[in-house]
Amino acid sequence: ASAWAKIPQGPPVRITEAFKADSFDKKINLGVGAYRDDKGKPYVLPSVRAAEEKVIASRLNKEYAGITGVPEFTKAAAVLAYGADSSALDRLAITQSISGTGALRIGGAFLARHYPGAKTIYIPQPSWANHAAVFKDCGLEVEKYAYYNKDTIGLDYEGMVADINSAPDGSIFLFHACAHNPTGVDPTPEQWKEIEAAVKAKGHHAFFDMAYQGFASGNIHTDAFAVRHFVAEGHNITLSQSFAKNMGLYGERIGAFSVVCADAEERKRVDSQVKILVRPMYSNPPIHGARIAAEILNTPALYDQWLIEVKGMADRIITMRALLKDNLEKLGSKHDWSHITSQIGMFAYTGLTPEQMDQLAKEHSVYATRDGRISVAGITSENVSRLAEAIFKVKG
Ligand code: PLP
Numbered sequence: 357a358s359a360w361a362k363i364p365q366g367p368p369v370r371i372t373e374a375f376k377a378d379s380f381d382k383k384i385n386l387g388v389g390a391y392r393d394d395k396g397k398p399y400v401l402p403s404v405r406a407a408e409e410k411v412i413a414s415r416l417n418k419e420y421a422g423i424t425g426v427p428e429f430t431k432a433a434a435v436l437a438y439g440a441d442s443s444a445l446d447r448l449a450i451t452q453s454i455s456g457t458g459a460l461r462i463g464g465a466f467l468a469r470h471y472p473g474a475k476t477i478y479i480p481q482p483s484w485a486n487h488a489a490v491f492k493d494c495g496l497e498v499e500k501y502a503y504y505n506k507d508t509i510g511l512d513y514e515g516m517v518a519d520i521n522s523a524p525d526g527s528i529f530l531f532h533a534c535a536h537n538p539t540g541v542d543p544t545p546e547q548w549k550e551i552e553a554a555v556k557a558k559g560h561h562a563f564f565d566m567a568y569q570g571f572a573s574g575n576i577h578t579d580a581f582a583v584r585h586f587v588a589e590g591h592n593i594t595l596s597q598s599f600a601k602n603m604g605l606y607g608e609r610i611g612a613f614s615v616v617c618a619d620a621e622e623r624k625r626v627d628s629q630v631k632i633l634v635r636p637m638y639s640n641p642p643i644h645g646a647r648i649a650a651e652i653l654n655t656p657a658l659y660d661q662w663l664i665e666v667k668g669m670a671d672r673i674i675t676m677r678a679l680l681k682d683n684l685e686k687l688g689s690k691h692d693w694s695h696i697t698s699q700i701g702m703f704a705y706t707g708l709t710p711e712q713m714d715q716l717a718k719e720h721s722v723y724a725t726r727d728g729r730i731s732v733a734g735i736t737s738e739n740v741s742r743l744a745e746a747i748f749k750v751k752g
Contacts, residue, residue, distance in 0.1 A: 372385070372387060372388075372723075374717060374723060375387065375723040378721050378723075380721040382721065382739070382742060383721035383722075383723070384721065384722045384723065384734060384735075384739050384742070384743055385723050385724075385734050386722065386723060386724035386730040386731045386732075386734040386735070386743075387723050387724050387725060387731060387734075388731050388733065388734055389702070389731065390600075390601075390604075390606055390733065391571075391601065391604060391669055391673075391702070391733045392733050392734055392736070393672075394672060394736050394737055394738075395736065395738075396734070396736050396738075396739070399604055399669070400604060401603060401604050401662065401665045402661070402665065403603075403652050403658050403661045403662040403665055404603055404604060404605065404648060404652070404662075406658060406661070407648045407649075407651035407652045407655070407658055408648050408651075410651055410655075411644070411647045411648055411651055416647070418643070420639070420640050421452070421640050421641060421642075421643050421646070422640060423451070423631045423634050423635055423639070423640050424450070424451035424452060424627070424630065424631060424634070424640075425451060425452020425453075425612075425640065425641045425643075425646055426452060426643055426646040426647060426650055428647075428650040428654060429452060429610075429612075429646040429647070429649050429650040429653070430450045430451065430452055430612055432649075432650055432653035432654050433450070433452075433597055433599075433612040433649070433653070434448055434450050434612070434614060435653075436569065436576060436580075436597075436653060437566060437569065437580060437583060437595060437597055437612075437614070438580075438583065438584060438587060439577070439580065439584055442584065442587060443587070443588075444587050444616045446620060446623075447616065447617045447618065447619050447620055447622065447623045448614050448615070448616055448617065448623065449614060449615045449617060449623050449626040449627040449630055450612055450613070450614035450615075451612065451613055451614075451630050451631075451634060452610070452611070452612055452641045452646055453596070453611040453612055453613045453641065454609045454611065454638070454641060454642075455598050455599070455600050455605075455606075455608075455609040455610060455611040456565065456567045456596055456597065456598025456600060456611045457486060457490065457598075457611075458609065458611055458613075458641075459595075459596035459597060459598065459611040459612060459613035460486075460487070460490045460491075460565060460596045460613075461490055461493075461494065461637075462613045462630065462633060462634060462637075463563055463594050463596055463613050464477070464490055464491045464493075464494030464495075464496055465494045465495075465633050465637075466594070466613075466615070466629070466630060466633060467494075467496065467528055467561075467563070467594070468494045468495040468496050469629070469633070470626075470629060471528060471561065472526075473526035473527065473528070473561070474497075474524060474526070474527060474528075475495065475496050475497060475528075476496065476497040476498070476499055476527060476528065477491050477496045477497070477498055477499070477528045477529075477530055477563070478499045478500065478501045478519070478523060478527055478528065478529045478530065479491070479498060479499075479500060479501070479530045480500070480501055480502075480503035480504070480516075480530070480531075480532065480536070481500035481501065481502060481503050481504065482503070482504060482538060482539065482727070483500075483503075483530075483532070483537075483538075484532075484537045484538065484565075484567075485538075487530065487565075491530075496528075499523075501515075501516060501519035501520065501523070501529070502515030502516050502518065502519050503515075503516055503536075503539070503541075504539050504541060504705070506707075509541075509695040509705060509707045510541055510695065510698070511541050511542075511543060511547070513543065513547055516543075516551070517550065517551065517554050520551065520554045520555060520558060520560065521554055521557075521558065523558065523560065525558050525559050525560075526558070526559045526560065526561070527558070527560050527561070528560070528561045528563060529555060529560050529561070529562055529563065530563045530564075530565060531551075531562060531563070531564050531565070531582065532564075532565055532567075533564045533565060533566035533567075533568075533569070533579065533580065533582050533583050533595075534566065534568055534569065534572040534573070534578075534579040534580075534581075534582070534700070534701070535567070535568035535571060535572035535579070535700050535701025535702065535703075536701070537567070537568075537701070537702070537703055538703050538705060538725070538727060538729040539699065539703070539705040539729075540699030540700055540701050540702075540703050540704050540705055541695075541699055541700075541705065542572070542700055542701075543582075545581055545585075548581065548582045548585055549585065552582075552585055552586055552589050552591070555586075555591070556589060556590070556591065561591075561592075561593075561594070562586050562591050562593045562594075563593065563594045563595075563596070564582065564583050564586070564593055564594070564595045564596065565596045566579075566580070566583060566595060566596065566597050566598070567596070567597075567598040567600070567601060568598075568601050568602065568701050568702070569597070569602055570602040570663070570666040570667075570670070571601045571602045571666060571669060571670055571673075571701060571702065572670065572700045572701045573670060573700065574666065574667035574669075574670030574671055574674075575667070576602075576663065576666070583595060587616060591616070592615070592616040592617060592618060593616050594613070594614070594615050594616070595612075595613070595614045595615075595616075596611065596612075596613055597611050597612045597613075597614075598610075598611045599611060599645070599649050601702065602666050603648075603649060603652065603662070603666075604669075605645050605648065605649065608642070608644060608645025608648065609641075609642065609645060610645040610646055610648075610649050613630070615630070673701070673702065673732045673733060674697075676732050676735040676736070676740060677696050677697045677699070677704065677732055678697055679735075679737070679740045680693075680696055680704075680732075680735060680740055680743065680744055680747075681693045681694070681696045681697050683740055683741050683743075683744030683745075684696075684744045684747060684748060686744075687744060687745065687748040688748075689748050689751070689752060690752065691751065691752070695707065702731055702732060702733050703729050703730065703731055703732065704729070704730050704732050705727075705728055705729055706728045706729070706730055706747070707728055708728040708747070708750065708751060709728065710726040710727070710728075712728075712750045712751055713725070713726045713727075713728060714726065715750050716746055716747070716750055719746075719749075719750075720742075720746035720749070720750070722743060722746050722747075
């Protein structure tokens, strides 16, 4: 018999099967985790095209990068996240990673091996579906902290702080730096300050997942507020960065994982251990996307262009949120849809039930996850009114 004869069938990972099978030409896919332009098409940033052409024209060789990747990329990624004047830059151990997921994986493995406290990581309830899986596979225990309030479709701020306060001292907390996935609900800067104080009082370790810098508000500094505030307040955080969304480099798999250390000497030791972790995982990361990102981050004209393009993507998302809300109100919906515009980033948590989401798919050919999350990136000026009508018919 085959060695795999007893392997059970796993559940399907994505919801696109039903969408593909639907033959209606006005079907809408709001399950995608990638930006789409106003015609519903994948978007390659012009700054990325220009940087890629420069990279190709320079006819570099294809030798291996070092274990921690392309240094021009990681140096610039650190500046982008922490800020050019950050005290963390001289004491930062950073490695290129296989996008954000790979950064979380290295981070989880690093904490599992080297964190001196309990090997339990607290993630928000709910969180990006992959977080629990990644951290469990790293050998960490995963616990949840309160985050989302179903009744207000907003942040359960009191619950969150209460859970920070009741976790054992020195616990590991994972925070979404901005554009929380799946809810689109972020703490305000004032709330972040209180959260920081609570984390500090308990001696917890903060691990930030920043998958959407610039993509949330349209401003890379605004979106890095929480990360930079924690560092300024003396936290030696760990950080995962992704360039999938803000540069549209999804398939290039470009990200970074970094550890803020006490000083340069500690940084050297941490860096050696990060290398020891990465080497048996995949030896060293791919170079092409890192060269593109480095070209953008290190060339002032391309960098300025990129900032405008990131803002363009964020603005389109913000506009689609407003249009969806307007359309629902014009149809006469009596529900309060203000959460659609107060939430931020690629995803909106509609508050629709799993049954209502099933109905959207079956009766209106609108596909998204059953938790009520829709990808605002899938909304266009053309499909927004049909989407609003469908939601109105299902929910009123
Ligand atoms: N973290 C969060 C919160 C995300 O939403 C995503 C992507 O959807 C990721 C990390 C990782 O994405 P990638 O591995 O493509 O960078």
